[in-house]
Amino acid sequence: MLRELFPMFARDPDLVYLDSAATSQKPKLVIDRMDQYYSFENANVHRGVYQLSEDATRAFEGARSTVARALHAADKEIIFTRGTTEAINLVAFSAGQAFLKPGDEIVLTVAEHHSNIVPWQLAAERYGARVRFIPLRKDRRLDLEAAQTIIGPRTKIVALAHISNVLGIMHPIREVIAMAKSVGAITLIDGAQGVAHLAVDVKELDCDFYAFSGHKMFGPTGIGVLYGKAEHLEAMPPYQGGGDMIEQVTLEGSTWNVLPSKFEAGTPNIAGAIGLGAAFEFMQNLDLTSTLAHDRQLGFELLEGLKEFRGVQTFVEPGPDWIGIVTFAHAKIHPHDLAAVCDGERVCIRAGHHCAQPLMKVLEVPATARVSPFLYNESRDIQRFLGALRKAEQLFL
Amino acid sequence: MNQGSDSTWKGMILDHYKQPRHFRRPTTLIAETEEHNRTCGDHVHIYLAPGTTPERGSLEFQGAGCSLCIASASLMCSLLQDRSQDEARGVLSKFQEVWSQGANTRDSIDWQVIGGLRQYPVRSRCVRLAWQALEKLVEDWPR
Numbered sequence: 447m448l449r450e451l452f453p454m455f456a457r458d459p460d461l462v463y464l465d466s467a468a469t470s471q472k473p474k475l476v477i478d479r480m481d482q483y484y485s486f487e488n489a490n491v492h493r494g495v496y497q498l499s500e501d502a503t504r505a506f507e508g509a510r511s512t513v514a515r516a517l518h519a520a521d522k523e524i525i526f527t528r529g530t531t532e533a534i535n536l537v538a539f540s541a542g543q544a545f546l547k548p549g550d551e552i553v554l555t556v557a558e559h560h561s562n563i564v565p566w567q568l569a570a571e572r573y574g575a576r577v578r579f580i581p582l583r584k585d586r587r588l589d590l591e592a593a594q595t596i597i598g599p600r601t602k603i604v605a606l607a608h609i610s611n612v613l614g615i616m617h618p619i620r621e622v623i624a625m626a627k628s629v630g631a632i633t634l635i636d637g638a639q640g641v642a643h644l645a646v647d648v649k650e651l652d653c654d655f656y657a658f659s660g661h662k663m664f665g666p667t668g669i670g671v672l673y674g675k676a677e678h679l680e681a682m683p684p685y686q687g688g689g690d691m692i693e694q695v696t697l698e699g700s701t702w703n704v705l706p707s708k709f710e711a712g713t714p715n716i717a718g719a720i721g722l723g724a725a726f727e728f729m730q731n732l733d734l735t736s737t738l739a740h741d742r743q744l745g746f747e748l749l750e751g752l753k754e755f756r757g758v759q760t761f762v763e764p765g766p767d768w769i770g771i772v773t774f775a776h777a778k779i780h781p782h783d784l785a786a787v788c789d790g791e792r793v794c795i796r797a798g799h800h801c802a803q804p805l806m807k808v809l810e811v812p813a814t815a816r817v818s819p820f821l822y823n824e825s826r827d828i829q830r831f832l833g834a835l836r837k838a839e840q841l842f843l
Numbered sequence: 844m845n846q847g848s849d850s851t852w853k854g855m856i857l858d859h860y861k862q863p864r865h866f867r868r869p870t871t872l873i874a875e876t877e878e879h880n881r882t883c884g885d886h887v888h889i890y891l892a893p894g895t896t897p898e899r900g901s902l903e904f905q906g907a908g909c910s911l912c913i914a915s916a917s918l919m920c921s922l923l924q925d926r927s928q929d930e931a932r933g934v935l936s937k938f939q940e941v942w943s944q945g946a947n948t949r950d951s952i953d954w955q956v957i958g959g960l961r962q963y964p965v966r967s968r969c970v971r972l973a974w975q976a977l978e979k980l981v982e983d984w985p986r
Contacts, residue, residue: 780909782883782966799882812884841857842910 467818509723529670533657538565548574608640614771665725669718744819745770859914874983916973928984
């Protein structure tokens, strides 16, 4: 049973955790690997001339190689960051400085997470560019016809999510990448949800950048990855200065280290990177086709169960591109109150805007509740949630 | 105690949420203001109405939102009926003290309930929404 691999559920078998889109629980092997590093391997990396430091460096760079192999990238194309948000900020700042001119356009979608909107708004302000948004169709899929008219000769950057954290659908990123290439624009894929559910081959996708966090894919918090094509990373100025990113520093000026260090200023999150490597090793032993089918099955069970509740509106249109996330609103129960009652029943769900305020406006609700099943959830978890929803109706209606 | 335990939800909070006190727009107004939490849709419209003497005022409200937002507004308005400006400032000051340090056992039941809401820091903004409106309205209080 996959659930047994996670200490959280061994410690607390009664817990129903249905918020994996916010962060995933961690398997013991990831926790143990980080514990091992801190207990027996801890030293700074790329600095010490003693064995312990060299061992730490080997473990750290070994994690990078693990990530690179998993993504079908070269080691030097894997930049460790604090997470998806920092990775996107890095591209918006540095690629923006290298590639954007006044009047250029950055194209996003209305369904993006704030972390894939705000950095671009900042970049647009900084470099005199304009941000435009691809709308959704009535079925809540990306409007590719509209995208064709929005992505044009002024488009320099196109950025969108691999999977929407609210709608739970995989965007047609291959089609959008092709549109971007046809006008010479570079692409960034926000893979925060994607890498947790799908095998990602950045060469096959042929995106220019791919960003994700470790903590949604069984890894620790505080570590993430920016994949970038080497030619772009070479052309981009550094994002932050100091630490490993330097080659030489004088009072008159400094020169930069080679990739990937050029974009890894300061002492990295060594344990985090090693934990991320362990998380990828954990995922390599999973049949992602089966786990995705599992998540979808639980999502379908939930959608069926929600039909019992007349006040519930779901914002999900399940199809082959849906990963099982269910976002919904109750006409008479505020999402915060619903989540609070769920908490009383030991059921963890998310309530609020899910860092997607523009999407909430498109859906015409200020806030919603979200259930995100994952591989360690079971049918009884869905039934526990439905029971909590019944209790909420008893209290509030 | 977690958020969903019976002692919270079957208690005064739910009562104030389902039957909010002073939930109306008064016919005579001295001042009014509104506050929104656009991240979750909570909004309150607070009205300052005349009291029994020219130096006194009373609060009424309308709005929609989660149970903590509405209950907090209802409790606030209950505490601010026929008050002078000094008393209104005192109530606001008392809220800030209770919100940061909790209520003590000698405080009224209304303050005990408000103090109890401190254990839900994630819902802090819901609870404080009405009181943010009071910070503005207290300057318009009759003198």
